[in-house]
Amino acid sequence: MFIQTESTPNPATLKFLPGQAVLSGGAADFPTEAAAAVSPLARRIFATGSVTGVFLGADFVTVSKAEGVEWPHIKPGILGAIMEHFQSGEPAIEGAEGAVGHAEHDGPDQEIVNQIKELLDTRVRPAVAQDGGDITFHGFDRGVVYLHMQGACAGCPSSTMTLKMGIENLLRHYIPEVTEVRPVAV
Numbered sequence: 001m002f003i004q005t006e007s008t009p010n011p012a013t014l015k016f017l018p019g020q021a022v023l024s025g026g027a028a029d030f031p032t033e034a035a036a037a038v039s040p041l042a043r044r045i046f047a048t049g050s051v052t053g054v055f056l057g058a059d060f061v062t063v064s065k066a067e068g069v070e071w072p073h074i075k076p077g078i079l080g081a082i083m084e085h086f087q088s089g090e091p092a093i094e095g096a097e098g099a100v101g102h103a104e105h106d107g108p109d110q111e112i113v114n115q116i117k118e119l120l121d122t123r124v125r126p127a128v129a130q131d132g133g134d135i136t137f138h139g140f141d142r143g144v145v146y147l148h149m150q151g152a153c154a155g156c157p158s159s160t161m162t163l164k165m166g167i168e169n170l171l172r173h174y175i176p177e178v179t180e181v182r183p184v185a186v
Contacts, residue, residue, distance in 0.1 A: 001018065001019065002019060003017065003019065003083060004016075004017040006132070008131050008152035009156050009158045010132075010133075013063065013133075015061075015131070016062070016063065017059065018083075020086065022058060022061055027055065028092075029053075029134070030055070030056075031052075038094050038095065040085060040088070040090040040092070041082070041090075041093075044085050045061070048074060048077035048078050048081050049077070050065055051063055051065060051066070051078070053151075055132065055152070057129055061082060062152050064152075064154070102117050105140060109140055112175060115174070115175050116145055116171060119170060119174055123170060131153070132151050132152035133150055133151035133154070134153065136150070143177060143178060143180060144179065144181070145180070145182070146182055148183070149163075168181040
């Protein structure tokens with residue numbers, strides 16, 4: 001098994017490409033070791049030390065490292081953990097896969113929210129996944145769209161620029177009711 005790595009816009013995050021499916025659908029975010037209890041793959045990666053987050057996509061694994069730790073020191077252990085996982089035959093997530101998705105929204109703005117989700121799914125999420133992350137809809141209130149950033153996007157120095165200059169401009173262009181985009185921590 002040959003696992004490729006790619007840098008991401010977030011210097012604290014590295015994208016690992018095992019060359020096979022990681023999740024059959026959706027994505028899963030494990031921002032803490034405790035959250036990784038349902039994922040044999042994420043548990044193995046956290047066990048290597050100095051890991052602060054694991055994000056699983058369809059065909060990639062994004063790993064965030066602790067501040068002050070250099071990638072050359074922890075990358076071999078992470079590669080070994082990923083390889084060991086795939087050789088074990090265990091699933092990436094035990095039980096039903098915990099796919100990350102958009103928050104539900106009921107109310108008078110349902111048509112606007114559906115348009116926002118459609119644009120996120122078709123224009124934003126595929127591009128963000130290439131950088132090892134994901135962005136999901138969290139809410140909409142009086143023109144403000146609230147988005148949750150995960151994987152390489154969470155804590156990325158360029159995430160504010162991506163939100164304001166990219167996503168906000170896109171949503172405002174297609175949906176006049178949108179006035180602003182703000183990140184949320186979940």
